[in-house]
Amino acid sequence: MNQRTSDATLPNRGLALQRRTYTIGDLAKMxxxxxxxxxxxxxxxxxxxxxRGQTRIYREKDRVRLKLTLRGKRLGFSLAEIREVVEMYDAMPDGNARQLKRLLEILADKRANLERQLEDIRLMHRELDDVETRARDVLSNLENTLGD
Structure with missing residues (x-):
């Protein structure tokens, strides 16, 4: 991080966080x-x-947005969904409440999709068990017939 002064030595930690800057390398490593x-x-x-010339200077807001973006990607959010929630928060005075409501809608949709996928996996698992059982029965019958 490029900040040379410790947060503990600054009178206003919130202000210090707003002033903190990062390079692209700092964020990549973080x-x-x-x-x-x-x-x-x-x-x-x-x-x-x-x-600053060719150098990118990232602020705390960018760090938080990157963190949220990466978390959203891990949860299966599309970039459009991530952008919608983040931009809504930035643009609206009541953005926090609207953002949270939209986030809950997206989460409910993701959860419903996962439940459907889970049911599909359970069904496939049962079908695999059935095919395996039949294959073992046929193999057993073949071995018994050849063994006679």
Whole structure:
């Protein structure tokens, strides 16, 4: 991290967090992703670093957005869903409540999809068990017939 002063020595920690900056390398190391991944999310409009020449300067807001984006991806959210929730929060004074309601809608949809997939997996598992049982029965009958 580029901040040289410890948060503990600053009178206003919140202000210190707002002023903290990160390089693309800092964020890549922090979240164990490649700089290319971070540039992709920037290209997709999820991050908006400041520029000093060719150097990207990421603020705390970008760090939080990257964290939320990566969490959303792990949960199976599309980039459009992630963008919708993050932009809604940024754009609205009551964004937090609206963001949370939309997040709950997306989570309910993801959960319903997972339940359908889980039921499909259970069905496939039962079908595999049935095929395996029949194959073992046929094999046993063949071995008994050949053994006679």
């Amino acid at each position: 979240f164990e992703v490649t700089p290319r991944t971070i540039r992709f999310y920037e290209q997709e409009g999820l991050l908006a670093p400041q520029r």
